[in-house]
Amino acid sequence: MAHPLPPGLTQAEVAFVAEMELVTIIPRQRLESIDLLSGKTPVLRPPHRAELPLWLALLLKKQRRANIVPPPWLHPASLTEIILRETKENPEAFSPPPPPPSRAHPREPGRARRLAESDADISPPFQPSCTAAAPAGYLPYHWLEVAEALLAHAGDDMPVPAGEVRSLLRDLVEVRAAKMRSSTSQLEGFGGGLMSLRGVGAMELAESRGFVLGVVDGVRKIGASAEATRREEEEAGGGRHDDDESDDDMGI
Amino acid sequence: MSYYDVDSILTDAEKIPCTFQFDIPDLGYLENNPGQTLKTGARVGLPLWLAEMLAIANTGGIGPDDQGKSFVAFDLPPALGNDVMQALKADPRAIPIRDQSAHFYSLATHMMDLSDEPELGTVLRKTFVTRAGEIALHARKAGGGGSSKGGASEEGSNLGVGGAGEEFLRGLDEWERKLFRKAHDGARAGKEWMEGVKKF
Numbered sequence: 001m002a003h004p005l006p007p008g009l010t011q012a013e014v015a016f017v018a019e020m021e022l023v024t025i026i027p028r029q030r031l032e033s034i035d036l037l038s039g040k041t042p043v044l045r046p047p048h049r050a051e052l053p054l055w056l057a058l059l060l061k062k063q064r065r066a067n068i069v070p071p072p073w074l075h076p077a078s079l080t081e082i083i084l085r086e087t088k089e090n091p092e093a094f095s096p097p098p099p100p101p102s103r104a105h106p107r108e109p110g111r112a113r114r115l116a117e118s119d120a121d122i123s124p125p126f127q128p129s130c131t132a133a134a135p136a137g138y139l140p141y142h143w144l145e146v147a148e149a150l151l152a153h154a155g156d157d158m159p160v161p162a163g164e165v166r167s168l169l170r171d172l173v174e175v176r177a178a179k180m181r182s183s184t185s186q187l188e189g190f191g192g193g194l195m196s197l198r199g200v201g202a203m204e205l206a207e208s209r210g211f212v213l214g215v216v217d218g219v220r221k222i223g224a225s226a227e228a229t230r231r232e233e234e235e236a237g238g239g240r241h242d243d244d245e246s247d248d249d250m251g252i
Numbered sequence: 253m254s255y256y257d258v259d260s261i262l263t264d265a266e267k268i269p270c271t272f273q274f275d276i277p278d279l280g281y282l283e284n285n286p287g288q289t290l291k292t293g294a295r296v297g298l299p300l301w302l303a304e305m306l307a308i309a310n311t312g313g314i315g316p317d318d319q320g321k322s323f324v325a326f327d328l329p330p331a332l333g334n335d336v337m338q339a340l341k342a343d344p345r346a347i348p349i350r351d352q353s354a355h356f357y358s359l360a361t362h363m364m365d366l367s368d369e370p371e372l373g374t375v376l377r378k379t380f381v382t383r384a385g386e387i388a389l390h391a392r393k394a395g396g397g398g399s400s401k402g403g404a405s406e407e408g409s410n411l412g413v414g415g416a417g418e419e420f421l422r423g424l425d426e427w428e429r430k431l432f433r434k435a436h437d438g439a440r441a442g443k444e445w446m447e448g449v450k451k452f
Contacts, residue, residue: 006434011445152450181388187381207442210434211391215384218427219377222357225364226373 008209014202018145019055024069024132027060051131054146058153068154071129072136073098074147076160079168081137086175094179094199098129098138144173144203176200180208184215259426263355263362266331267297270306270324298324300359304366328369329353332360337375344379345386348423356425380427387428390417391435 009017020038027044034041042050049069052060060066072078085095129140140146147169155162183195197205254260272294280288282296290296298306306323330336331352339347349356360376363369424432 006437011441015445015449148446148449177392181385181392185381185385187377203442203445207438208435210438211384211388211431214431214434215381218357218380218384218431221361222364222373222376222380224361226370229368 006210007213009202009206011203011206014142014206015145015149018142018149018202019053019058021054021130021140021142021146022051022128023054023057023071023130023146023150024049024051025057025060025066026069027066029065031060031065049132051128054130054149058149061154061157068150068157069132070150070154070158071131071134071140071146073134073138073140073143074150074158074165075136076164076168078136079165079172082139083168083172083175086172086179091179093196094176095139097199098135098140139199139201141202143201144169145201176204177207180204180212184212187215187219259355259358263358264299264301266300266329266353266355266359268300268303268326268329269295270298270303270326271295272324273321274323276323298326300362307366326366328363328367328372329359331356332363332372337372340375340379344382345420348419349379349428350423350425354425355427357427383424383428384431386420387424387432388435390421391432392439393417 025044026049027046029044030046031044033043036053038053041052041056044050044066057066057068061068073082082095128134130142130146134140147165151158151162151166151169158165179195180200183197186195272290272292275292276290278287279290280286282290283294303324303326307326309322331349336347336349336352340349353359357376357380360372364373421432
């Protein structure tokens, strides 16, 4: 009956999972490949960029063995663009997640094709969305966690002072939290639904899960008796309807 | 609703105005007339569980014209009365519904199960959803020690003036308190994580 933890991942767990995200680093020292459970890390040779999991990148950064290249979407210009989109252009929805990786079509100029053939390869956890190659202007699934970690530990690698990025990030968090709060207001009338949660990050979900589920559950309980009445009516009047349908099927 | 749900048990204890449809001998003490007969039409407040039983139970027809009559007929409790509903329609946030009943929504859903009140459902749904948004706003800001200076999103709310926010929170019923707790736990855990990032 009473579970010790609410459903879903907690914030600490989300932050832990986010450390698997790949980020781009510029190594300062040579390092041979390490055989990790998740696969071999690339060999690090100083002037060449490499992609490492966030936790390893932060470790090397703290030991001053590497610099982290912040993902393009964390650039102030990109953040400003996203905030503008969230507040002015489309204040009703969250900004969309990054598009699947694609490359210009070799024979047909102006057309692009997706790199991955199946959808399984491009869903958020497996898509390298925090590397230097990630598109600007789109927030990946683990945007808040990665951004906070990078700001806290690799603030000197940012192209602009970290404080500037941080204040933009705070604005974005507030704007989206307000949207999350109002996302349930469409449940007001019958037949209304939740606002689409496409593009919401893992940390935001962890924060608002309890609240949103609570509201939905409350609305369900309030509407339970009306729903039961409606069902009964439908069943009473629906018997004939079902017969009609099956007759149609027979006719075909 | 679980058997051991304390809120559900407490909801069952809420008083419902009932009208007796029979003369009942020796029940006069309910109306402060010990030893007398309780007359037909007497209005007594009974707890929800008892009112439900008496209203549903069939008397089996004591007299010839009593067929299908139950012992009592119940009305909506004052907490769900017309005045409150009109006020909720006007502004859901203005009413401390805890003053009406500490288990307002659960009482209301129970009453809707017993009698058909389509309008009640619509008003309650609107009330709950509107107040939920306000609750989330308070939950995010409460207990933060004023550490987060707000963005544009907070403008126009009655936060920061102190008194108004507190008054609203005092007027939450049990469902809403649970909701507030959930929202507040989420927001607090988020804040804790954000402060803990640097120590990692």
